[in-house]
Amino acid sequence: MGPMIRAHSAAAVRAAEEPLLAAGEPLMASAAFALATHVVAELRARGRVAGSVVLLLVGGGNNGGDALFAGTHLVRRGCQVHAALVSDGVHEGGLAAARAAGVRVHRVLDAADPAAAVVDLARRCGVWVDAVTGIGARGPLRGPAAPVVAALAAERSAWPQEPVVVAVDVPSGIGVDDGTVEGPVLPADVTVTMGTAKPGLLLPPAAGLAGRVEVVALGLDGTLAAEPPAACSLTAADVADLWPVPGPDDHKYTRGVLGIAAGSQTYPGAAALATAGALRTGLGMVRYLGPEVPADLVRTLHPEVVTVPGRVQAWVLGSGVDPADAARTAELHEHLSAALAARLPVVLDAGALTLLQEDTRLPDLPATAVLTPHAGELAQLLTACGEETAREDVTAAPARHARLAAEITGATVLLKGPTTVVAAPAGPLFAQQDATPWLATAGAGDVLAGVLGALLAGYGDLIASGTHDGAHLPASLSAAAALVHGRAARIAAGLPPGPGEGRARTGVPITAGDVAAAVPAALRTVLG
Numbered sequence: 001m002g003p004m005i006r007a008h009s010a011a012a013v014r015a016a017e018e019p020l021l022a023a024g025e026p027l028m029a030s031a032a033f034a035l036a037t038h039v040v041a042e043l044r045a046r047g048r049v050a051g052s053v054v055l056l057l058v059g060g061g062n063n064g065g066d067a068l069f070a071g072t073h074l075v076r077r078g079c080q081v082h083a084a085l086v087s088d089g090v091h092e093g094g095l096a097a098a099r100a101a102g103v104r105v106h107r108v109l110d111a112a113d114p115a116a117a118v119v120d121l122a123r124r125c126g127v128w129v130d131a132v133t134g135i136g137a138r139g140p141l142r143g144p145a146a147p148v149v150a151a152l153a154a155e156r157s158a159w160p161q162e163p164v165v166v167a168v169d170v171p172s173g174i175g176v177d178d179g180t181v182e183g184p185v186l187p188a189d190v191t192v193t194m195g196t197a198k199p200g201l202l203l204p205p206a207a208g209l210a211g212r213v214e215v216v217a218l219g220l221d222g223t224l225a226a227e228p229p230a231a232c233s234l235t236a237a238d239v240a241d242l243w244p245v246p247g248p249d250d251h252k253y254t255r256g257v258l259g260i261a262a263g264s265q266t267y268p269g270a271a272a273l274a275t276a277g278a279l280r281t282g283l284g285m286v287r288y289l290g291p292e293v294p295a296d297l298v299r300t301l302h303p304e305v306v307t308v309p310g311r312v313q314a315w316v317l318g319s320g321v322d323p324a325d326a327a328r329t330a331e332l333h334e335h336l337s338a339a340l341a342a343r344l345p346v347v348l349d350a351g352a353l354t355l356l357q358e359d360t361r362l363p364d365l366p367a368t369a370v371l372t373p374h375a376g377e378l379a380q381l382l383t384a385c386g387e388e389t390a391r392e393d394v395t396a397a398p399a400r401h402a403r404l405a406a407e408i409t410g411a412t413v414l415l416k417g418p419t420t421v422v423a424a425p426a427g428p429l430f431a432q433q434d435a436t437p438w439l440a441t442a443g444a445g446d447v448l449a450g451v452l453g454a455l456l457a458g459y460g461d462l463i464a465s466g467t468h469d470g471a472h473l474p475a476s477l478s479a480a481a482a483l484v485h486g487r488a489a490r491i492a493a494g495l496p497p498g499p500g501e502g503r504a505r506t507g508v509p510i511t512a513g514d515v516a517a518a519v520p521a522a523l524r525t526v527l528g
Ligand SMILES: NC(=O)C1=CN([C@@H]2O[C@H](COP(=O)(O)OP(=O)(O)OC[C@H]3O[C@@H](n4cnc5c(N)ncnc54)[C@H](O)[C@@H]3O)[C@@H](O)[C@H]2O)[C@@H](O)CC1
Pocket: 017, 021, 027, 028, 029, 031, 032, 059, 060, 061, 062, 063, 064, 066, 087, 132, 133, 134, 135, 136, 137, 138, 139, 140, 141, 142, 143, 145, 168, 169, 170, 194
């Protein structure tokens, strides 16, 4: 695989650090030096280093220790460094070193209003270094740190010249392992994270508060490489490794045939959009099976599509299907049964998710069935499974709910949203943030179902043979489909393909059809 971004849990990081610390490795010194180097780089990018005024927000643990030692380097680089101690006790060695180097220490908890005191101090500082808590945090910020961080977060965007916020390891207060945000968090421009990324830096909603993530190698790579990451994000290079590219001996049946049973007399467009997404993704053939109106539309728009039953290597079921339509849902059931019996991968979208809820087979799906709900659909699905869930519960903790649904159903779950989260019953979570909010438009999900279906069809024979790595392949392919779909949206909207590039540009509105049409352009950026 390519250079996938891997994140490990707090516990895994501690376990990896242990032998190094026991061997006397100066991990904190390395972390602090790297942190200072990144702060200097941010300052340099904005003008000057010497003379800059830096604020360290120092909590009671080693996270604060990292910042205090980094402060000593920053003083040496000519910065004026202030440390606001937001905990009664702080890292003693770090504090002594900081004082000795000339860092100005402020015991803000002695003030009548610590939050106001920190805000006052922060107003004079161009860089705020958030070192309140790291992987040792338990729950949302509490004690005096909570109002201090809340006040800074509120003031951040009101500054005449916005400060640069550098978070140490993680933005303090996020759910390090699950990406939840249950209390105040200061959004960062850059997070300098130690040893490896943490799941909360990739998973929504916390990922949106981390800014650019810079990983500092602390020598943990060897130990951590031996175990699967808790969460990861595919890069374009990973997707290139996964994408089926036809060779000279391939023909349409080896490239993959996708069966699409989507769309209805009421919603024929879903059939056309799922088909368009699949065809642009590249595969041997699309077989469309559905009622007259959508079938006519598909044939008219895509004359290459076959509309008679026959062999397929994967299915897309349910986009634009009304679950109240008994005859149609009976057909979907039949396709699903046949697919499961043949061990074929199957995408269950929209209407297929609803019909699953009444199906006793629901708990027995294989990981090669990929459910593609948005937050509302996932909440309904979980509720139907006996886990009372509201849409807001899902958006507050997308990864946890996607995983829960995967565990209950046995299927792979691709949860759509600003960040797409993919969870199989076991193995790493995937988080893909490749799109643009312009993608939130009717039919975009149908296109995604088609893209994913085509990709699964390319792997259909391998998956049916059972010789692949079980649960992990469908999840990786789902993440790959999300990346390509997201990039297609960015390109259609006139944005550069990679997220984070050209943030200032906002792009233009797009239709779902535009997204499908841009899939080849997205693949050009991936496959080169
Ligand atoms: N283990 C090591 O030697 C290394 C650790 N490093 C740094 O150390 C950090 C972990 O250090 P610690 O284990 O000391 O833990 P932290 O510094 O993350 O947090 C512990 C401190 O935060 C307080 N705290 C915990 N939960 C809180 C909450 N919800 N609200 C307010 N305060 C809370 C605790 O009372 C304690 O004072 C890493 O994130 C990393 O930055 C790095 O220096 C690399 C080496």
